[in-house]
Amino acid sequence: MEPEKISEGRVVAFIDIGTNSVRLLLVRINPNGSYQPLTKQKETVRLGEKEFIDRILQPEAMERAAFVCKKFMELSRAYRVEEIIAVATSATRDASNKVQLLEMIKKEANLEVCTISGSEEARLIYLGVSSGLRLGNSKAIFIDIGGGSTEVSVGDQNQYYFLHSLNLGSIRLTNMFLPDETGPVSEERYEQIKAYIRRKSADIIKELSRYTVNFVIGSSGTIENLAKIAFVYLHKTAHESFEKLEYEDLKKIVRAMCALSLEERRKFPGINSQRADIILAGAAIIETFMEELGLSEITVSKRGLREGLLVDYISKSEFSYLVTQMSVRKRSIMQLGLACNFDEEHAHTVSRLALELFDSIQALGIYEFEESERELLEYGATLHDIGTFLSYDTHQAHAYHLIRESNLPGFQPEEIEIIANLAYFHRKNTPKKKHPNLEGLSKESVKSIRALSALLRIAEGLDRSHTGIVSHVRFYIASTESLVLEMHAQKECQLEIWEVEKHKKYFKKIFGYSLQSKAIIEQTAGTPLIFKGNVEIEEMPRD
Known part of the structure; x- marks a missing residue:
């Protein structure tokens, strides 16, 4: 449709x-x-x-x-x-x-x-699950255990290579092997279910084994609940996020649940009581697949067919570029920015200037960034103002909460914290080490936030007027103790220069260099060089 x-x-x-x-x-x-x-x-x-x-x-x-x-x-x-x-x-x-x-x-x-059809179901599940993961060109196997069928596919971020649906499901197998079972399930009966699954899936397992994959992703209520049971029963804690299901854990919880009657199983730690009668048949499917594919663990996704229907719908609309031309991480950032009705032009200007500052300081060799930090700076710069639709005065705090609570697909929790804190510290407060926002973060993340926010604060100042006056910016070394921030502007940019002045003290604290500003303004020929305070403004003729 x-x-x-x-x-x-x-x-x-x-x-x-x-x-x-x-x-x-x-x-x-x-x-x-x-x-x-x-x-x-x-x-x-x-x-x-x-x-x-x-x-x-x-x-x-x-x-x-x-x-x-x-x-x-x-x-x-x-x-x-x-x-x-x-x-x-x-x-x-x-x-x-x-x-x-x-x-x-x-x-x-x-x-x-x-x-x-089963293959269309597999395609939609692939779309729904892959759209929430950062895969790039790495291939993954996707396994979704339903009540009547199990869908498997192989794909990377942009395309699938294999789709198949098997008539193996938690309700189907319960009907076949445990139709009226209310007592414990014997080890022999459980092994019978696995033997049946092994026979029915042999050709597909063989096909899947031909692919070189980096990830195996499991989705569906069955897999989600098994991961939760393993976490609660074996690790004795209730947690909202169950990102992995380990094979050894799966075997332990299955053995424990098989020993119980249905009524006792309904009270098993972490179980969804409505699944108690069908959970063992579902567990047999994923356990058999993990054994046959030699998997020690699978990654658990909460996405599925519903999300696939949405991705498919958007890919057929005028906004298909959001699905087809952007990485999952870029799409997550843009979706949040657009949902908050952000100033897209200003966001892109600040992002571009922040990356020029990053590349420039990296090239000078005065600070060593990790490769991943460049991307996080870009995304923090893109979203730095998204809180303005709630309140301008405290928009940095609103941006921080919006980013943290958006559960951005494709990002690790620590990465989301860095992006949220970059938005928070782009104005007003600087990220002092004991700031409550930074509690519980790793030393590496705090170091990233402190260094990247120093660049973002300057980049935001360089577009203070939201008119894109500053077209290009770079650092160069003036002496052993100072850097020059060279700005190329289309006209006088005094407001931007004043803003940069506010952030020089923090810049020196982080990078150890004092900062001078030099503005090169493209105007009519013959205009003399102008100095204002410790700011040098040079007006250049335009071509």
Whole structure:
């Protein structure tokens, strides 16, 4: 379905009718191409309950799915949704009575649903998960365990190389091997499930083994819950972020859960009680894949099909460049800036000047930056003013909180802290070592924030008037103790010069050099050299 041109912004609903759950993502897509998730909802409906023996969806399961779709449609209307994209996956595509389900949803919820193939499901999951990762040209294997099927793909940041859907899912395998199991699950029964998975996936495992990959990413509620269980049960702490699932941990928690009855399993540390009856079958899938591929751990992603529908939608709109021409990190930064209605021209000017200062001081050899710091300075400079739409007077504090709370896809938590603190310290306070913002950060991160903010403060001052007067800037060495900051400007830039003056003391504290300013102004020929205080202004003829 190709969306119309997004001209005035619109609210779009993305609905994923899965075998276990129905999921909703409501997004406002703004006229500038940015988008804001309005709500994410998920309801367990067990659409595939008792289906996979005779390929018939049960009446009660269909009624539950239709009821949730109706509720999601009511919620969508409350947000004044303009477009709805709804897809159904494994349970629906495998059912002999799927037409009955689709007609029921159409009648009860007034919702048209498209049933997608397994390979299309794998493609959309790849889009949704990869769009939140920094992969570059590195290939990754993506594994998503659903209720009825498991989707696997291989891809890098920009394209996929392999897509496949297997009829292996947590509900499907529970129906086959543990249909009415309420007691403990024997080791023999669990091994039977794994042997079946191994047979069914042998050709795909062989195909996946041909690729050289740097990452293996697992997604879905099953994998997320297993990672949480491992963290809570083995590490005795409740934590919101479960970034890894280790093979050895997985084996330990599976052994512990198999020994319990279903009722006891529902109370297992970290478990989603609604998954207690199907979690072991799901665990058998990922455990078998990890064994066959020789994986000691997988990275866990909370993204999936819903996010893939959104990425696919944007890639077909006038804002496709946000998906096709930007790295995931650049896209994250631009999305946040656009969502905050930032002054894009000023942001780019300050970013460009900050990078010129960085490259210049690096070339002089008076300070040794890490390679990654250049990119973080660029992003801190891009977002430094995003808090102004809330309050100008304290916009640096608002920018800090907006960046920290945006969970920028593609960035590590420590990198987000650096970017947020660069925005915070671009004006007013300097990053003193005991500042509360810096508590808990590594020494390396604090050092980065202190050095990079010294450059960002000057770069921001060089566009104080927001008119892009300063076109080019560089440092050069004047003596063993001082540097000259040479500014090329299109006209007199006294305001910018005054701003730079404010930051010389902090610059010297960080880099050990005092700073002189020299402005070269391109004007008419024959104008004499002008000196103002310790600032040298030279007016050059234009070509």
